[in-house]
Amino acid sequence: RVVVVGSANADVVVDVDHRPADGETVLGSDAVVSPGGKGANQAVAAGRLGGHVAFVGCVGDDAHGRMLRTSISEAGVDVSALRTVQAPTGTAIILITPDGENSIVVAPGANRLVDETMIDQVTWAAGDVLVVQLEIPLPTVEHAVRRARRADVRVVVNAAPAALLPAPVLEAADPLVVNESEAALLVSGSTAPSTQVPVPGPASDTVRRLLELGPRSVVLTLGAQGAVLGRRDPAGAVVLTHVEAREVTAIDTTGAGDAFVGALALGLAEDAPLDGAVVRATDVAACAVGRRGAQDSYPTSDELSAMTRS
Numbered sequence: 516r517v518v519v520v521g522s523a524n525a526d527v528v529v530d531v532d533h534r535p536a537d538g539e540t541v542l543g544s545d546a547v548v549s550p551g552g553k554g555a556n557q558a559v560a561a562g563r564l565g566g567h568v569a570f571v572g573c574v575g576d577d578a579h580g581r582m583l584r585t586s587i588s589e590a591g592v593d594v595s596a597l598r599t600v601q602a603p604t605g606t607a608i609i610l611i612t613p614d615g616e617n618s619i620v621v622a623p624g625a626n627r628l629v630d631e632t633m634i635d636q637v638t639w640a641a642g643d644v645l646v647v648q649l650e651i652p653l654p655t656v657e658h659a660v661r662r663a664r665r666a667d668v669r670v671v672v673n674a675a676p677a678a679l680l681p682a683p684v685l686e687a688a689d690p691l692v693v694n695e696s697e698a699a700l701l702v703s704g705s706t707a708p709s710t711q712v713p714v715p716g717p718a719s720d721t722v723r724r725l726l727e728l729g730p731r732s733v734v735l736t737l738g739a740q741g742a743v744l745g746r747r748d749p750a751g752a753v754v755l756t757h758v759e760a761r762e763v764t765a766i767d768t769t770g771a772g773d774a775f776v777g778a779l780a781l782g783l784a785e786d787a788p789l790d791g792a793v794v795r796a797t798d799v800a801a802c803a804v805g806r807r808g809a810q811d812s813y814p815t816s817d818e819l820s821a822m823t824r825s
């Protein structure tokens with residue numbers, strides 16, 4: 516089983532000609548609202564693939580909360596630990612410019628209420644895999660990691676949005692999954708906004724530096740360049756593997772990283788070796804890139820096998 520502890524957001528997407536400058540108002544396209552949030556996306560990605568998945572999170576008692584509950588449960592995910600709370604459902608305001616770049620503001624709302632008591636209600640089973648990201652309070656993430664490790668449960672840490680992490684969370688990660696900007700922040704050790712962190716050197720150097728932070732393994736995602744995974748062999752030497760991305764015409768990369776993490780965690784829960792799980796994760800993420808939306812773009816296992824045969 517995969518247990519995802521994390522955020523659920525309504526994604527409000529507006530296409531704009533350019534990002535508003537200070538004091539400026541910009542007219543955009545009609546808003547498109549769809550289910551998102553890193554935690555919910557990861558759970559839905561694993562659920563659509565037919566996995567045994569549970570989601571621990573919070574939504575508000577509002578239309579967005581109902582949209583998310585429907586989307587997550589229709590993916591076959593156990594929503595018995597999805598709580599409806601007295602706060603607005605988390606919202607991500609996503610502006611997309613014609614070059615395909617996005618700027619995002621997240622209003623956490625109900626996600627702020629994902630707390631330690633919810634973690635204490637999880638019954639851990641041998642073979643579970645816990646997945647955490649950073650759109651919920653950090654103390655909750657730390658508590659979930661502690662509880663999972665105490666039950667000998669494998670932990671996948673997706674350090675997104677970019678932030679520094681306390682040592683116990685880093686050291687439990689197997690793997691730590693980050694994209695390039697999240698990696699840059701972690702290896703710089705700086706708390707400056709991620710836009711001010713210098714671009715790191717070659718991916719292999721970055722993975723080595725990430726391993727020095729203490730995780731049991733690392734997966735660095737590189738967009739269209741795929742992913743590099745790193746771990747230590749029994750003698751302590753670093754072993755690096757590059758997995759190519761599947762070639763696809765990019766339509767909408769929103770939620771690609773989340774599809775990757777959800778599929779990776781499911782592979783690990785099904786006892787796949789890390790490199791095998793990464794290969795399937797890149798296939799699933801490619802599918803997500805080739806279609807519009809976040810959760811709406813994630814493949815079922817049948818769609819995935821149809822794609823990987825072609």
Ligand code: ADP
Pocket residue numbers: 694695736737738739740741742760761762763765768770771772773775796797798800801804
């Ligand atoms: P994030 O979405 O978190 O920024 P990345 O951009 O690294 O993360 O993408 C995550 C994964 O999605 C990549 O490792 C890759 O497998 C897949 N992916 C992303 N962009 C593309 C693309 N243009 N073509 C094929 N695969 C892609």
